[in-house]
Every structure is written in C-alpha cells, then in structure tokens.
Amino acid sequence: MNWLNDVKWDAQGLVPVIAQEASSGDVLMFAWMNREALEQTAALGRAVYFSRSRNRLWFKGEESGHVQTVHEIRLDCDNDVVLLKVTQLGHTPGIACHTGRHSCFFSVLKTDAAGAVAWEATDPVLKDPESIYK
Amino acid sequence: MNWLNDVKWDAQGLVPVIAQEASSGDVLMFAWMNREALEQTAALGRAVYFSRSRNRLWFKGEESGHVQTVHEIRLDCDNDVVLLKVTQLGHTPGIACHTGRHSCFFSVLKTDAAGAVAWEATDPVLKDPESIYK
Numbered sequence: 001m002n003w004l005n006d007v008k009w010d011a012q013g014l015v016p017v018i019a020q021e022a023s024s025g026d027v028l029m030f031a032w033m034n035r036e037a038l039e040q041t042a043a044l045g046r047a048v049y050f051s052r053s054r055n056r057l058w059f060k061g062e063e064s065g066h067v068q069t070v071h072e073i074r075l076d077c078d079n080d081v082v083l084l085k086v087t088q089l090g091h092t093p094g095i096a097c098h099t100g101r102h103s104c105f106f107s108v109l110k111t112d113a114a115g116a117v118a119w120e121a122t123d124p125v126l127k128d129p130e131s132i133y134k
Numbered sequence: 135m136n137w138l139n140d141v142k143w144d145a146q147g148l149v150p151v152i153a154q155e156a157s158s159g160d161v162l163m164f165a166w167m168n169r170e171a172l173e174q175t176a177a178l179g180r181a182v183y184f185s186r187s188r189n190r191l192w193f194k195g196e197e198s199g200h201v202q203t204v205h206e207i208r209l210d211c212d213n214d215v216v217l218l219k220v221t222q223l224g225h226t227p228g229i230a231c232h233t234g235r236h237s238c239f240f241s242v243l244k245t246d247a248a249g250a251v252a253w254e255a256t257d258p259v260l261k262d263p264e265s266i267y268k
Contacts (some may be wrong), residue, residue: 001252003243018152018161025159027152030215042243042251075253076238077231081164083239097211104210105217107138108174117137118175119209 004035008080015082021094022071022085028096029104031058033082039075045070047084053134064098064132066090091127100125102130140212148184149216151237155228156205158253165192165239167216174209179204181218198232198266200224207250225261234259234266 009090014032021028031049033041037057047068051058061067072085088102089091089095097104106123141149142152148166155162165174165183171191174182183201185192195201206219222236231238240257 003253005263007254016150018164020161022137025154026238027154027161030150030152030210066233068173073243076164077233077235077240079241080239081238083161085152099211101211104212104215106211107213109207109209111247118209119137119140 005078006080007035007038007075008078009035010080014052015061017049017084019047019068019084019086019096021096022087026103027105028086028088028094030070034100036111038082040068041081041084042073047086061090063107064090066095066132069098093126095132097127098129098133100127101128102126140171140213141209141216142212144214148186150212151183151218152200153181153217153218153220153230155230156221160237161239162202162220162222162228162236162268163221167193174215175204175218176207181220185256195224198229200229201220202230226236227260229260232263232267234261234263236260237256 006082013034017033019028034050037050041108047060049058050132065087069085070084074083088096091101099128101123106121107119108122110120148169151165151167153162168184171182171184181194185193201222201223202216202221208217222230235257240255242255242256244254245251
C-alpha cells in the first residue's frame, strides 16, 4: 500500500485527523489514526480512528451508533495531517461528540461586559449521553 | 489568564489548531500553538502559531502577507484542540498554503481505472510560491 507510506506518521506511528461534515462544512471532531486505522477507513468507507486512551482501533459509532460515512480522504501539504469529509449517521442532526452535541467544538471564547474572557458552551446537547452509551 | 489554563497543553506545551475559513467553511490548514501564541491570537485578532521547525512564534503572513483575521476561537470537548474561524487575507481567493494553494488539504485519495490507489493534487496553485516568499 504505497499511499499509506506517503503519510508521515509521527514518533508514535499516528497522524492527526480532522473530520468535517460534507454537507455543512462543520468541523465535527479531531482524532488520531495509525496505519491500520487509515487503511480500514479507506477500505470500509467509514471512519476508523486509533484511540490513544484505549490503545486500540476505534470504529467510530461502535457503541453510540454514530457512525461516520467517509466520502473523501485528503492529506495536507506536509503529508502529516488527514482531513475526512463525512456524513454523520445515527441521529438527525448528526451527533459527533460524546457529550451528545453535533460537534466537539462547542466552546467559544467570549468576553463579557466586564471584560472577563472565558470559554462558553454555545451549542445544544441534542441527546443525553446517558442514553447514547448504554 | 484563566481561559489559557483551561486548555490542556501537551507534553511540549502545545495544542493542535485547525484554521477554517469563516465564509466558505473550507479547512485551510493545521498548525500548533503554545500558550503565548494563543494569547497573542486572542489579543491581536490574527492567527499566531508556534512553528515547531523554527521553534518560535509564527505570525501567520509575516513573510507572505497572507495574514489570517480571527473571528472566533473554539475549543473542543477535551479542551485539547483549538478551532479558528478566519478570513484569509492577502490574495483573492485566499491562499493559506505555502505551495500557493487555497488550502493545505489539496491532495485527495483516488482510485484509478486499474484499481491503483494514490494521493492526487486536485486544487490549483493560485500564485507561484517563488513570488510569495521573496
């Protein structure tokens, strides 16, 4: 698989991956892949990541049912970051985040009237995580 | 700056950053920030990264003129990835990539008629890099 050799894997054998919703352009999440995860993603047409916390392949949606269909796989100019164009399945609108939100990037840096700067969760929880992960 | 303490910096004191064009939703590039870079980004309203190769702050556009105005700064659910919504200045359409392309993610995984799989550069060079970096 020459195309897998073109990827510059880091010292841990991983590459960072951005998942973007094909229909909306929304950045849904950021994760990591090892060589096998990227190979499986291309072969299956669904997102397969490498879970650093569990130290194993993570077939996105394996517990939640929130599978990502992969339409396109892109590589950046340094060959060390992957971008997926996906459809987020299992719920409408799509839920990519383990908190039950559409996207993992739901916290926005805001400045209040008094000038205090803080991260504010702006996007709604679409489904209770308790009911996602039974 | 409490909001900077909320970010989970990695062992090198860095956080991965995704820059997304606000108008189009296009993912333009991926880079890294240290604490000072993120503080400067918020203070100046322009993207300031940390260059791992040069080991110093990188004021995006400092050589190319391709500055990124920052409209919004988001943090993910694990507090360890930043998403910027930007306007890419200095050229129309915007050039974020050092190759003179709109986005760094110009290579797409393709399968040809014979079944061979390879990365293919699909997006055009908008400006000769030789004329960007004088």
